[in-house]
Amino acid sequence: MNDALLELSKVSKIYGDLHALDEVDLTVGRGEWVSIVGPSGSGKTTMMNIIGCMDHPTSGTVVLDNRDISEFSSFDLTQVRRETIGLIFQQFHLIPHLTAIENVMVSQYYHSMPDEQEARNALERVGLGDRATHLPRQLSGGEQQRVCVARALINSPKIVLADEPTGNLDANNEHIVLDIFGELHDEGTTLIVVTHDATVAAKAQREIRLDHGKVVEEIIHNDAPQVSSVLKEEK
C-alpha cells in the first residue's frame, strides 16, 4: 500500500480565464498534519473542495487512499467522502431544525448507522455533553463549530479537512479545537487545515503556502508533533 494518503498531480481548476488552481502538486502522507495558508482568493477552498470530493479538477489527477478520484462520478465521490473524510467548514452548515446530537447523528446515518450513545460521546469529547438537545440557534458560534468538529470525527475518518476551523472562535474555543486536532493526530488521523492564523498553521508538521493557485512555499515545523509510525500503520 502506498504511504501517501493523498496525491495531487498537476491539479488545475479553471474558471473562464482564471486559474483558481494552477498545476498544483501535493503529496500528504498518512497521519500527516498539513496546514494550507495564503491570501484571500489564492485557491485554498478550491483545493479543499477537490480533495473533499465536492468538486472535480479541470485537469490533473487526485489520488485519495489509493484511488484515482479525478474522474469519479458525483455519486461515487459522495461515497468516498462519506467513507473517508470528515469536513469542518468555517460556515458551520449545521441543519437548523435539528439539535446538536441529531446533527451529529445525520453524519452517522449517511456513513453507516446512527448510534445515539456514540454521538453523545462525540459531543462530550468537544465539551458539549450538556448542549446535546440545543438547536444550532441556541448555541454560540464556538459551540456550533464544536458540533461541527464532533460531526466530522464521529465516523473516525481517515482524513479531516478543515477550512478556517477557528476563524470565528475566541481564544478558548480555538484552544479546544486545536487540542482535539492534536488528539486526532495522535490517533493517526491525517489533517489538512486551511487557516489565516499563524499560530494554527504552526501546529502542523508542514505548512503549504498558495498564491494565485500555485504552491509557492513549503515550511517544515520541526517542533510540531511528528507522525507516529505505529499509529500511522493502523489507519
Ligand SMILES: Nc1ncnc2c1ncn2[C@@H]1O[C@H](COP(=O)(O)OP(=O)(O)OP(=O)(O)O)[C@@H](O)[C@H]1O
Ligand atoms: N465557482 C466559481 N466560479 C468562478 N470563480 C470562482 C469560483 N469559485 C472560486 N472562484 C475564484 O477562484 C479563486 C480562488 O477562490 P478560493 O475560494 O479557492 O480562495 P481562498 O484561497 O479560499 O480565499 P479565502 O481566503 O478568501 O477563503 C478566487 O479568485 C475566486 O473568486
Ligand SMILES: [Mg+2]
Ligand atoms: Mg476560502
